[in-house]
Amino acid sequence: MANNNEYLLEMSNISKEFPGVKALDNVTFNLKEREVFAIVGENGAGKSTLIKILSGSYGNDFDGEIKISGEKINIQGPKHAIELGISTIYQETSLVQDITVAENIFLGRQPTNKFGKINWEQIFKYSEKLLKDLSINLTPHVLVNSLSTAQQQLVEIVKAFSVKSKIIIMDEPTSSITEEDTENLFNIIRRIVSGGTSIIYISHRIKEIFMIADKVTVLRDGKTVKTMEVSETDEADIVKYMVGRELGDLYGEKSYKASQKIIFEAKNLTRKGKFKDVSFTLREGEILGLSGLVGAGRSEIVRSIFGLDRLDSGDLFLYGQKVSIKSSADGISNGFGFVSEDRRTESIIQGFSVAANITILLLKKILSRIGLISSKREKDLAKRHVKEFSIKTPSLEQLVMNLSGGNQQKVALARCLSTNPKILILDEPTKGIDVGAKKEIHTLVKNLANKGVSVIMISSELPEIIGMCHRVAVIREGILVNTFNKEELSEEKLLSAAVGNA
Amino acid sequence: MKVTAKKITNFAIDKKLLFIIIVLIIVLSAADKSFFTIRSLTSILDHTTILGIMAVGMTILLISGWFDLSVGGVMAFSGIITILLQPFGLFISILGGLLAGTSIGALNGLLVVKGKINAFIVTLGTMIIFRGLGLGITKSTPIKGTIDAFQIIGRGSVFGIPYRVLLLIIMYVAAWYILKYTKFGRNDYAIGGNPLSAKLAGINVNLYAFLYFVFCSFTAAIAGIVLSSSVNTASAVFGSGIEMLVIVSAVLGGTSLFGGKGGVVGTIQGVIILGIIERAMVIFNIDTNYQSLFRGSIIIIVVVTDALTTRRQEMTLR
C-alpha cells in the first residue's frame, strides 16, 4: 500500500500539563522512515513526558494529535503502543531475568503447534537468526541474568525489532555502558534502521548525536526550540539552543557575600560505581550549587556525606576536625540537615500530621518532665515553624499527604531546620513546585545563608542554580569537573561542563 | 584419584540435590542397615506421595510469585466431601471432592488477584475457614468411608508399584511438560520474574495468576482424595501443618519464594530429601518433639538461604 504521507510519525501540537507546570507546550515532532531522530534538552525540558505520551503511559491524557503513516491513532496504553508498532527501551531493563534470551524475545508469543505445544526449536532458530542478522554476538540460550547491562539492552532491541516495531524509542541508552559497547550499539542501530525501522534517540551526550543521528530536535521548557539536520549544526550550536533564554530577574540581588571561613571540607570522596575523588570546600554562609546531568552522581555524593549511604573512601572535615558519619543520625548530630530529592517518600512521612512531621527530629525537645510527649510542647514547636515557613495548612493535625506539593516541601524544610543545622543539604528543593512556593523557598534559603547557615544545593534548573549560588561545582559521571564562581556563571558554561564539551 | 575428586565436586555443585540424596542414602545406610531395604525405601516414597502431589501445584504457584497456605485445609476438606458423597457413587464422590477443593483455589485466586489482598491473609483465612467447616461437618471425629473400592486408589498397586506412586509420577511428568512446553507454564516464569514485562508482552497476568491458584488447590484436592482413600477415612485434621513442608520442599528444590524460577524436577528431589530425613528420624527413634524442632530449623534455613541468594527484581505488580 502506498504511503502518501512522507512521515512515519507525526506528533502535532502536543501539550501536557501537570498541576502547576506545563510539561509540554505545543510540541511538534515529525519522524520519517529509516530515520534516527535525536531529542535533546535539559532536565525538565519535556523529553521524558514526550516519550511517556508516545509509549502510551498517559493514554489519552494529553492535548494534540498523533498520526502514524498518515492515520490518526489513539494510544490506549503501553501494551497498545507496542501493538501499534512503538517500542520503548528504558534505562531500567524490562527483561525477565531468569529465562533465556530467546524466550525473552518471544515473551508472550511463543509459537506453538496445533495442540499448544511450544516449538522451542523454532524459538531458538528465529532468535539466532535475528541475532545474527543484527550482528549481535550473543547466543539465544543464555540466561538474561548472566548478561551485562549493555548486552541486556541489545536483547531489548532485538525484542523490539522482532515484534516488527516501526519505531523504537531509546531513552538514554548509553548511560550505563562502555564506549566499546556504545560503538557496538550504534552498529546495530544502523542495521535496524536500514531494515526499515526508525529510532527516536534521547541522550544527553551530544557527541553521540553526531555519531548516530540524522536529525535533532532541541526542547526547552516544554517547547520545540529548533529542529535541524545533524549535518547542518555542531555541538556548541545545540548547547546554545538548549539554554538560550533570558535569565530574568527571578532571584533578585544578592546583597551579601559569604564569609571566607571554611567550615566544611570533603576530600577525595569515593563510592564505587557512583562517584570518585570528589573534593570541595564549603564556607560559612555560602550557597554551593552542585550542577550536572541527572544520574551524574550528585545525589549520591550528598547522601554519602549525610550518612544515608556508605562512603568507600575519603574524609570529611568539619571546622578542620575530621568527622566520621556512618548514619543519618550521625549526620544530624554533626549539624547537617538534609532534604531528599524524593521529597514525597523520603523527607516527610505522608501518614503523619504536620506537627508530627515537624517535630520528629526533635522528639527530645517536646518531652515533658517525665519523659512523655507533651502535646502542648509539640503544638507550640509546630506552630512556630508553621508560622516561620508560612505553611498553608488547615490545622496542625492535618496529614501532610493532603497538602500541596509546595507546602509539603515547606514541611520538609521546617523539619530539617528544626535542629538548627549548620549545613543544609538540599536535593532539588523546588522540583515540581509552583512558582509562588518556589520563590518563597528561595527567599527562605537565602535568608538562612545570610544568617550564617551554609547550603549545598543540588538543582537541575540552571537559572535556579545560577541565581541562588555563590559557587557552582559541576559533576559529570561521578567526577567533579569544574567549579565556577558567581561572576563566571552562565548556563552555557554549566551545561557544557555537564555534558563534557568543556 | 584427583580426577575423580574433581568429578565428584563438579557433580556435587551441578546437581546439588541429587548429590544430597545419594549422600544421605549412603550415610544413613551405613549408620543403620535397615535403611537400605526395599521396604524402607518404598516406604519413603509412599509417605512422600501426598507431600509430593501437593508440591506439584505449589511449585507452579510459587513460580508465579504467590503462595498458598490453605493447601492442608483443602486436602482435608476434599477428603471429607469425597467420603460424604460416597452414598451417591464412587464417581460422583471423587468428582465432588475434586470440585470442592478446586473451588477453594478459585476463591483464593479471586481474593488475591481481583481483591488484591495479600496472599498470606487470604490463604490463611481460607485455611481456617475450611478446616473449621470440616470440623463442623464431621463433628470433630473422623468419618469412615462406605465404599471399599475407594481404597484402591490409595492402597492398590500394579506390578508392585502403588497406584498412588504412579499417580505421582504421572503428575510430575505432566507438570514438567506444562512448565516446559505450554504457554500456561512459560508465562508462569514471566509473571513471576517480571510481571510488568509480562503484562506489556500481552500476557493476561490476572487470568493466569487466578489459574495458578486453582491449580494449586486442585493438586491439594487430589492429595486429599488419595490420602482419604488409603485409609478410607476423612478427618478434618489431616495434613495439619503440612503446608510449610510443601512450600519447603519446593524451595529446597530450587523454586524461589520470590517467583520467576524453579521447577518440578527440583521439587521432587526436595520432596525425596524431606522424606529421607523423616524416615531417618523415625528409624533413629528421635523424639517427636525434637522432630518438630528439626523440621522448624530446616524451614528457617531453607527460607533464609532462599532470601539471601535470590536477586529480587525491583518491579512489582503485586
Place this chain on the structure above:
Amino acid sequence: MMNDISTKSSDIGFKKSFVKLFYSQAMLLVLIIFLVLMNFVSDKFLTSGNLFNIIRQVTVLGIMACGMTIVVIGKGIDLSAASILALCAVVNVMLQPFGYITAISAAILTGIICGSINGYLIGKIKANFIIVTLGTQILFTATALIMTGGRNLKSRTERIFSYIGDESILGIPVMAYILIIVFIVFGILLHKTAAGRRLFATGLNDKAAKVAGINTSNIIMGSYVINGFIIAVASVILTSRLPRIRVGTASYYLFDVITIVVLGGTALSGGVGGIYKTAIGLMIFAVMNNGMMLMGIPFEYQQMIKGIILILAVLYDEFNRRKRLLY
C-alpha cells in the same frame, strides 16, 4: 499568609484523618449494636456474672493483642505469639516449685528471649518476618513440647496464681485490673514516648524514618522484644486461669489476637492504629465470642465465622488504605 490553626485538644499521636475517624467511630457503633443485639439474644448476657466472664475469657487475648499491635505498627507481625505464650507458661509452671517470684521472672525472661530472637532476625538481619516467625513458632512450640514431654502440667500451685485467676477486688476480677493496667501502660508507651513515635514513623515509611535519623533496625527489634515481654505477662494470667497447662491449649490464640488487632483498626500495613483502637477491637471480639457461646454455636463454626470476619476486616482495611492513598 497563614490560615488559622485550630487548636484541638486531641492528642496529635492519634493521627486523625477523617477516614480513620470514621472507621473507629464505625467500630464503636458496631460495638453498641452488638451489645444491644446480644441483650436480645440472651437475657443472660447483661448480667454482671456474664460480663466478668467475658473479661476473664479475653484477658489473655487482650494483653497479647497489645503486644501484637506494637509489632504490627512497625509493619511486622509475630506469628510465633501463641507459641511464646505456651513456652512462657510452661516455664512458669515448671519453676513454680521454686516459688512464684522465680517462676514469674523466668517466664518474663523467656518471653524476652523469644522476642529477642525474633527481633534480631527480623530487625537486624532483615529476614522476612512472616517466614521467620512461622519458623520460630515451630521452634518455640517444639521447645515447650520437649520440656513438658507432651504431658499436662499442674499449674496454679502457688497462692498468687489462684488469686489472680479467681479473686476480685471491689467486685471486679483481679485480671481485669491487670488488663487495664497493661493497656494504659503500653498505650502510653506507644503513643506518648519518643520511641513510640519513632515506631510509627518506621512503620509508615522506613526510608523517611532513616532520613530522619531513626535507627529503624533497633526500633523494629525493640518492638518484637516488647511483644515477647507482653506475651510473658499474658502467660502469667493464663497459668492463673487454667488448672492444668498443656502445650497446644492456646494454639488458636494467634488467630484470635490478629483478628482483635485488625478489628480495632490497626492496619497490617503498618504505621496506623493504636492501643486504644485495639481496645475497641477487643471489646467487639469479646462480645462476639461470648455471644456465639451463649447462642450455643459449636466451636468449629465459631472458628469459621471468625475466619470470615478476619477476611472482611482486612478487606475493609485494604479498602480504606486505598482510599487514603487516592489523593
